[in-house]
Amino acid sequence: MDAQVKREIPVWLERQILLRGGAVNSRPRFRVVWGGNRMRANLVTGLLEHPYQKDRWHLEMWKEELQDYEHAYVFANCPHREPAKPWCNSCFVSGGEYIDATLAIIEARIGLILRVEAMQKEALDKNARMQKDALFGREEAKKEEAVERIHDAVKDAAPITVKRSMNTPLYISADQALGTEKFRQVN
Numbered sequence: 001m002d003a004q005v006k007r008e009i010p011v012w013l014e015r016q017i018l019l020r021g022g023a024v025n026s027r028p029r030f031r032v033v034w035g036g037n038r039m040r041a042n043l044v045t046g047l048l049e050h051p052y053q054k055d056r057w058h059l060e061m062w063k064e065e066l067q068d069y070e071h072a073y074v075f076a077n078c079p080h081r082e083p084a085k086p087w088c089n090s091c092f093v094s095g096g097e098y099i100d101a102t103l104a105i106i107e108a109r110i111g112l113i114l115r116v117e118a119m120q121k122e123a124l125d126k127n128a129r130m131q132k133d134a135l136f137g138r139e140e141a142k143k144e145e146a147v148e149r150i151h152d153a154v155k156d157a158a159p160i161t162v163k164r165s166m167n168t169p170l171y172i173s174a175d176q177a178l179g180t181e182k183f184r185q186v187n
């Protein structure tokens with residue numbers, strides 16, 4: 001593969017990618033670019049440079065937060081791949097064996113990314129739901145606690161009243177207790 005050759009995927013394939021991956025603000029979510037075509041300004045030096053391996057096809061995904069396409073996958077392969085070690089060292093250095101960006105391979109990769117994304121979203125939703133439940137549970141607990149505190153306050157108040165009435169000497173008449181004794185008529 002000559003890295004200097006500018007290559008582009010055909011329009012029909014672009015359309016298939018749009019159908020499979022959808023769009024964000026009328027921009028295709030996924031696109032396949034040739035590494036030799038992809039240029040990006042280096043924010044430090046201000047120079048344009050190739051961000052990806054030049055002689056491979058790359059799958060990119062639109063990132064709304066970056067307002068740019070981000071690298072998602074390089075179409076390359078390590079034919080010496082072992083289960084425990086996804087890429088051998090020499091393929092890792094060389095960038096692996098060239099793979100043509102066919103519809104089947106592109107669709108399979110986009111499908112995988114979308115499935116992983118859906119699983120992550122589901123996990124996040126579940127987490128948010130659990131947090132909401134926990135929060136709701138806390139709110140309920142707070143309400144119960146408030147009711148409990150009111151009960152305690154009433155309970156704390158009640159024994160004092162009872163104690164006072166119990167402490168009232170029974171031999172003191174109501175008049176004595178009320179201080180009206182002096183007005184009693186003595187005949």
Ligand SMILES: [Zn+2]
Nearest residue numbers: 078080088091
């Ligand atoms: Zn290899």
